[in-house]
Amino acid sequence: MSKRTDSNLYTVLFAAGMVLVVGALLAFFASALKPTINENKRIEKQQNILYAMGVNENDETSAIFVSKDKVADVFAKYITKQLVIQGSKVTEDAKAYLIDVKKEQTSAKEGNERRLPLFVGEKDGKTFYIAPIRGKGLWDAIWGYVAMDADMIVQGAYFDHKGETAGLGANIKQRFFMDDFIGEHLMKDGSFKGITISKSNNDPKNEDKTDNEVDAIAGATITGDGVSAMIKSELKKYVSFFNTLKTN
């Protein structure tokens, strides 16, 4: 009692046909939607940078970005300069925010000199230096933007992640965690120390801003360590630039 669909020839043909149909369908969706998706990502970068320097529409508890349709104008208004730091060379580039930090990290590993984007923002007479950071969480990539003043004191931070656990590691993008960084010092006694996500700092309300520590999220040890690590390794690269600010 063999059915038509049991023959080997039919099976192979069916598989081939299925691959063609599915492949064509997915290729169609991917290429048709790509421009829209890329535009969304570009807008998100601008929103993230503005968020870090405190230009956002936060309510009491949740983090809300400047809205999508306004972001281009707001970005132009607050971000006065976009710099690319390469070694001791600093150039201005209005497209610096489009630099892919992941690609730069990979190319630096291959021995190329890293291009470090830095965005200079002005708000209420204060100058902000905003740097992108990127590292590893528990499951996948984590990244963010840290706004600092000229003394490398954090003025605001935004973190995001690709696939951290909901309710645990994913909470790095919650206000209660990100807001803890505001005012925190990255330097200690004149040298760069970074900020450690600590489980034992006895300072859950984060009143001590000079201890280089922020209270950890329960159940998110590895994501927290990832945040500490990316702050240390990525922001350290900017120290020499901040030193030139002081001598000028």
Add this chain to the structure above:
Amino acid sequence: MGLLSKKDAALITDPFADNNPITIQVLGICSALAITAELKASIVMAVSVLFVLGAGNVVISLMRNIIPSKIRIIVQLIVVATLVIIVDQVLKAFAYELSKTLGAFIGLIITNCIIMGRFEAFALANGPWRSFLDGIGNALGYGVILIIVGFFRELLGSGTLLGFKVLGDPIEKTGLYAFGYENNGFMLLAPMALIFVGIIIWIQRSRNVALIED
């Protein structure tokens, strides 16, 4: 139920109780553990599975007479994966914020054994309309457990619901926390989801003796 015959209506209502995919068939446990630490994630996951299972069951049912039986599992997997990727791309283009919330769960949907289970057990042998109802019913049965577990885990573990601080502020010591109440951090860890599912199974079986196996 004027719209559905009694038999069809049972396809929707059975998975809610006596044939619940999680508590009776014990399918889809992995995602129930992974994402129920907060209520919002549970709801988003429930809705996504509702869409994928409803649509997937119909597609598989329409193809049921032409799928070669030797490679049917692979074909099922391809159908789920294709649907999930299309949903992901469309969300990224038109609902970017939502797609960011979903991010981690998209992959989990593909591996959800309820979906493969319903394709294999139901859609391959039934017509599209009945398969659609079966898919919706099972996804709802799955979703309702997810939401119950997510509700309790977020409430007891973080003291919040959908991110709102319903029990007061644990750091400022307001609300319940003023009386010495503490969040139970253990609730946020995956094993608690299993214990909650266990409690639901216990309650369900104690109320419906027919479900008890010897």
